[in-house]
Amino acid sequence: MRSQRCLVIFDNVETILQHNDKSKSSYIEGYEAYGEIFRQIGEIRHQSCLVITSRDQPPEIRLLEGASLPVRAFQLSGLQKTEAQQLLQLKGNFQGSKEEWNRLVEGYAANPLALKIIATTIQKLFDGSISDFLKQETLVIGNIRNLISQQFERLSESEKTVIYWLAIYRDSASFAELRSDIFPPISPQNLIEVLESLEQRSLIEKSKLTLIAKHRAQFSLQPMVMEYVTEKLVAQVCQEILAGLEANADQKNLLFKTHALLRATAQDYVRETQVRFILKPILERLLLDRLLIEVSEKFTIENLLTQCLNKLRGISSLKTGYAGGNILNLLCQLQSTLTNYDFSNLTIWQAYLQDVNLHNVNFESSDLSQCVFAETFGMVFAGIAFSPDGTLLAIGDAEGELRLWEVATGKLVVNFAGHLGWVWSVAFSPDGQILSSASEDETVRLWSVDTGECLNIFQGHSNSVWSVAFSPEGDILAGSSLDQTVRIWDRHTGVCLKVLPVMTHAMRSAIAFGNFTEYYAIASGSQNGTIQIWDAQTGESLKILNPDRPYQGTNITNVTGITTAQKDVLKALGAFEI
Template sequence: MNTEEALILLDNLLKPKSLNSIQEIVFRHAWEGMGYREMARNCGYDANYLKDVGSKLWKLLSEILNQEVTKSNVRAVLGRYTRSLSIQTSLQTPQTQLEDVVVSSKLTSEVISHQNYKETLDRESTNSDLAVSSVAIAHPRIDWGEAVDVVVFYGRNEELTEFQKWIVDEECRLVALLGMGGLGKTTLSVKLAEKLQEHFDYIIWRSLRNAPLVEEILVDFIQFLSQSQETEATLAKDINGRILRLLEYLRSSRCLLVLDNVETILQGGDSLEETDTIRVGNYLPGYEGYGELFKRVGELRHKSCMLITSREKPKEFSSLEGDGFPVRSWQLTGLQAAEARKVVQLKGDFSGSEEDWDNVIKHYAGNPLALKIVAAAIQEILDGDISKYIEFLNKGLLVFDDLRDSLEHQFNRLSKAEKEIMYWLAIEREPVALSELQKNIILPIAKQKLPETLRALGQRSLIEKQGIFFTQKPDLMELVTQKFIECISEEIIIEQLSLLHSHFLVKAQAKDCIKEDRIRLILAPLAKKLVKQLGSKANLEIRLKDILENCRESQSFEPSYAEENLINILRYLNS
């Protein structure tokens, strides 16, 4: 029950009288949990005067309801009274399901005697099958906006349980659901809102995919929560005023606000200079107000929750979140094998060994969207034969534009420093420790910025941490490897070296299996690409020898992998 509904209830209880303006002020502020001094600061009246008005109001309500009413318990008393009305209605119409009972202002106009009310309270305490939880809301007001219709949903029990614990039991005010594209953040946010709706008076779900300004979102929220009593014309023009007004509603009612696709309003690292500090979670110009909104919602006291989904973590979370704080974030990963298999089987019947199934699911790290795209292709091209798909996959012959576009979009948002670390992780192929990466990196500034860069990549949901080791998901590693080959190829064609200096192609000290992988996945496709671009193997050899000679003649004292890399390509061509 929100403030307006409680006032309607009081009007019915007090008939033919009604609250005067001062009584209404006291009731509104008491409903929001304010003390008399805080009321006085807000409305300009003397605190003792307000206390006297309140004392007389609580005494009047105590007489009407035949039980003690105070500023502290008025919400609980009126809540029980309203539930008693709904229970009476359900007793009069046995065929009506209890969960379908609508607790609304209509019920407050029903006439029941105080004796019936007391009897109803007795029934509420003794008939557990009819009792309604004090935290349950019969029918919250919900605006789903552009939320997807979740027809099929597999797994995520751990996530749903943890989020319910955070939001309902621990009353977290700001929660982020983070992860790469395609993992199902949007779907999970909708499912979570559906699951938790009985705990809220209002639920509103909005997507930021089209990057609305924060001013527009604030108007949207307030207009919904005020039931259209407040509009853009009546609200403060400045962001601060609108945020404060929203917080009043978040204090007076239990609200769940969901913002999807928050990464749309965040700035990528591609705009940074090489020497810039890498900061993840900064906002695009004109969208900084979202940061203020998140900060206020996370810091200030209220009884509602804002849930956001994003591929990247907004910067405010770093200082606000923690196990002991009302701000949390969850890094979403892929589905478990059993659930991932069900997602694939939605597309039809498939044949393949258990190993084949495991290989496909592991390659796409249980990403539901990737698995749906791949499953459709296996059906259409290979008649559902997963083993044939694995053969093509091992040869690098199948690349799906939809998957590549999604991964490429995230990769292109990275800064130069972040891309270079992504190249190192793709070259390594296996999880690698920070200390090993530091040995590989020869440029001082890159070595110095390594911890910061790894942290940034983690906040962008682009790398995985396994204990002290770092790695990439297989499908992302495949894309990064292709990008690396494209860059090295271009450097050799135009004879302007950068990555060829800073990154090795084949590591002499690597395990034989890893060395073979690097030759097969990096050196071989690079040589093939260069031969095609230069017209022949002989032309490529001439180009490589010219560049090698220039490197030796330059007499640079800067450390470089260039000579070693050029020699390895020449050796491969003549092997």
């Protein structure tokens, strides 16, 4: 190589490399001499050229390569879309729209070898119709599966952990998200090494920063790799559930414990894809496996999951991980009733319970970190209202200010001055000439929309007035207060006509009038989840509406992992604490 100019090529060098659990590459026993060859060729001055192709980078190359050094490394990316299309057409004629061509090329990350393999399949089985092939909704078949399998089986346990998480995300994820979710936790140094190793082998993709939007780096899987890894995940989890969450001799950790199959805190579209591609396939496969092994009819999937759940009770989260949350999410997908279920003394992470009825469910002493529950409507501070004709907007604020704006121009029309505390509610009279406001200063005021003049001050409440409303004719005004009363006034004279007692514990409330043939009705909706209806003229209580509360009887005593605000919401929906 010194005396004559030579070109030496080593192809598929990854076949003599292996990885330890720290994602460090080394040579398979008996092939260590290749490392010395690469080192000497990279360090010694000569006039020849060595070309190495490999899915893994030999350790010597990593140390010696550099943009301005004799040893250089180039990561091969996929073809351009037009190039990929030309490559496929060398295999024959293909029919497809521009969108279908793009989906096909992007699905295989424009990998030339993968495209050549799948081109043969499309030609033989689908007569060149890309549309018919894409309708099968699968990318990983035949030799492509073998190619990905070869790479996957060479991964260390840490690398497989990250790959499985990226398959679960179904979308790009940041370094911080991976650090937060991976269980048991791994060090930042280890995660950096794993991500570098996976990127070098083109198993993951990293989004590029731009000058316009400098977002955090995001990592994701190529579509065909994601499909393969998801299939592996589903198959492995099913085996673990059927084995009763008992690890065999070859398993260090169970995927069912180390990975959340559904991320409750993810965006809706991500969570829906996790249900579609992970949770539902697991349940379908469990049902099939149960039939194949001729399990008793009584031994349903629900029984199987419940038995697994009971094995986790009272055990440290360090040993159970995500298993409890995974079981609960699977039970929810079975659409089985969870009434009277016992989830006490469990670690339940990442359970999505927003659309689930949990009547009389026991969560006592459970860790509910990162779980998502149903939400009550937030306490809407109704200090905002449009005029009847929609041209004006009235807004009250925490400083006691009340302003009137012109909607079309955004121009401030009137600044009403007088309230001494937060303006909680505002309402226009039916003719749009009068504006009423309710305030923390215990008063209701009437204002002229034209002049901004305060026309009247209605007093009598002994606490903040939370809501105000006009009758349909505009001659009656009602105010609801934290003093647990609704007062009804004659708008013209200011005389208090009625004082209606709101039921006990009905703190903040909103009111509205209804116009019936025989009488005016007034309804008060309160913080305790009830609605009370009266005859506005006689003051007679007509009806109390109590909507069903989805968590009625749910025990959340000593639950951890949720905030005080979340506990308050659960209680408002029927849960209780001892």
